[in-house]
Amino acid sequence: MPPKGWVEINELYCKACETCVTDCPTQTLALDMSRLTVKGYHPAHMLHPENCIACGTCAVVCPDAAITVFRGVRPGDEKGGEAA
Amino acid sequence: MTETDVKVVYKRPLGFTDRTTHYCPGCTHGVAHRLIAEVLEEMGELNNTIGVAPVGCAVFAYNYFNFDFVEAAHGRAPAMATGIKRTLPNKIVFTYQGDGDLASMGMGEIVAAAARGEHFTVIFINNTNYGMTGGQMAPTTLPGQKTSSSPLGRDVETQGYPIRTAELLATLDGAAFVARRSLHDARSIRNAKRAIRTAFEAQKQGLGFSMIELLSICPTNWGLKPAAARTWLAEHMLPYYPVGDFKVSTAVSEMKIGGN
Numbered sequence: 001m002p003p004k005g006w007v008e009i010n011e012l013y014c015k016a017c018e019t020c021v022t023d024c025p026t027q028t029l030a031l032d033m034s035r036l037t038v039k040g041y042h043p044a045h046m047l048h049p050e051n052c053i054a055c056g057t058c059a060v061v062c063p064d065a066a067i068t069v070f071r072g073v074r075p076g077d078e079k080g081g082e083a084a
Numbered sequence: 085m086t087e088t089d090v091k092v093v094y095k096r097p098l099g100f101t102d103r104t105t106h107y108c109p110g111c112t113h114g115v116a117h118r119l120i121a122e123v124l125e126e127m128g129e130l131n132n133t134i135g136v137a138p139v140g141c142a143v144f145a146y147n148y149f150n151f152d153f154v155e156a157a158h159g160r161a162p163a164m165a166t167g168i169k170r171t172l173p174n175k176i177v178f179t180y181q182g183d184g185d186l187a188s189m190g191m192g193e194i195v196a197a198a199a200r201g202e203h204f205t206v207i208f209i210n211n212t213n214y215g216m217t218g219g220q221m222a223p224t225t226l227p228g229q230k231t232s233s234s235p236l237g238r239d240v241e242t243q244g245y246p247i248r249t250a251e252l253l254a255t256l257d258g259a260a261f262v263a264r265r266s267l268h269d270a271r272s273i274r275n276a277k278r279a280i281r282t283a284f285e286a287q288k289q290g291l292g293f294s295m296i297e298l299l300s301i302c303p304t305n306w307g308l309k310p311a312a313a314r315t316w317l318a319e320h321m322l323p324y325y326p327v328g329d330f331k332v333s334t335a336v337s338e339m340k341i342g343g344n
C-alpha cells in the first residue's frame with residue numbers, strides 16, 4: 001500500500017522549530033541534520049514518508065505556514081513505499 | 085488511484101505575502117497570523133479588511149498580510165480602529181495586540197473601546213511578557229514567574245496580580261463576543277480558529293465589539309525550546325487563564341455562520 005499522502009515543506013519559511021516533528025501523530029517528520037537552509041536552519045523533512053496519513057496536524061501547528069499537505073498518491077510513488 | 089485523486093489538505097493561506105516572518109522559531113505569533121488569514125480567506129473578506137498593527141513583536145505584521153494595514157502608537161490600536169471602522173463601516177477592521185501593548189500601555193484604550201461597543205475585532209496575544217523588548221514583566225505575567233524585570237519571580241505583594249483581560253472586558257455591556265483560546269496544540273489551534281471566525285462574523289453582522297485572547301508562547305524570552313514552552317503554557321497559563329467564552333451576546337449566540 002502506498003502512503004495516504006505526503007507533505008511538502010517550503011524551506012524558505014521553515015525555521016526548524018520542530019513543532020511539526022513533535023506533533024506528527026505518526027512520527028513521519030524529523031529535522032534534516034545533513035543540510036542547512038539558506039537561513040541556516042536544519043529543515044523539517046519526511047524521514048518516514050511511508051507513515052504519512054495526510055491528517056494535516058503538522059500544517060495546523062506550523063507557525064510559519066511552511067507546510068503543504070496532500071492526500072492521495074504522490075506522482076511517481078504509485079508502487080508505494082519509500083519516496084525521495 | 086490517479087494523480088487527479090490528489091487533494092490539497094492544507095496550503096499556505098492566500099492572505100499571506102511571500103515574506104518570511106521575523107518571529108523566533110516556534111513563536112505562536114505566526115500561528116495567530118495564519119488563523120486570521122485563513123478565516124478572512126474563508127469569509128471572502130481578504131479584499132475588504134484593514135488591520136491595525138501594534139508596538140511589540142508584531143510591529144511588522146503589515147509586511148506579512150497582503151491586505152491593508154496601518155500601524156498604531158503603543159496601545160492605541162483601538163483608537164485607530166475606532167476611527168477607521170466608523171469611517172468605513174463596511175470594512176472588516178481588527179487590531180492585533182500583545183499583552184504589553186493592550187493590557188499595560190493601552191489598557192485605557194481597550195476598555196473604552198469595548199465599553200463604547202465599537203464594531204471592530206481585537207486579536208490579543210497573551211504571552212505573559214514584553215517579548216520585543218527583552219521579556220520584561222507584563223500585566224499578564226504569572227505570580228512567581230521570572231522575567232528580565234522580575235528576576236526573583238513576580239511578587240504579587242509589590243507587583244500586583246495578573247490581569248485576566250477577557251474576563252475583565254466581558255463585564256462591559258458594549259462587548260458582544262469575548263473569548264479566550266490557546267495556541268499550544270493542534271486541537272486548541274482549531275478551536276481558536278473557530279472563535280476568530282465567530283468574532284469576525286459578529287463584526288460583519290454589526291453585532292458589536294469582539295475580542296479573542298490567544299494564549300501564546302515566547303520561547304526566546306521564557307528561555308525554553310518551543311516544545312517545552314508549549315508544555316509550560318499548558319501547565320502554568322491554562323490554570324490561571326482558562327479558555328472559554330466569557331461574553332456571548334444574545335445576537336451572537338443566535339448568529340448563523342456560513343461555510344465551515
Ligand SMILES: Cc1ncc(C[n+]2csc(CCOP(=O)(O)OP(=O)(O)O)c2C)c(N)n1
Pocket residue numbers: 138139140141142158181182183184185186189209211213214215216217222
Ligand atoms: C510609548 C512606548 N513605550 C514603550 C515602548 C517600548 N516597547 C516596545 S514593545 C513593548 C512591549 C511589547 O510587549 P507586548 O505588547 O506584550 O508584545 P510582544 O512583543 O510580547 O508580542 C514596549 C514596552 C515603546 N515602543 N513605546
Ligand code: SF4
Pocket residue numbers: 106107108111112113141211215216301302303304305
Ligand atoms: S521574542 Fe517572543 S514574542 Fe517575540 S518573536 Fe520571539 S518568541 Fe515571539
Ligand SMILES: [Mg+2]
Pocket residue numbers: 140182183184209210211212213214215222
Ligand atoms: Mg507580550
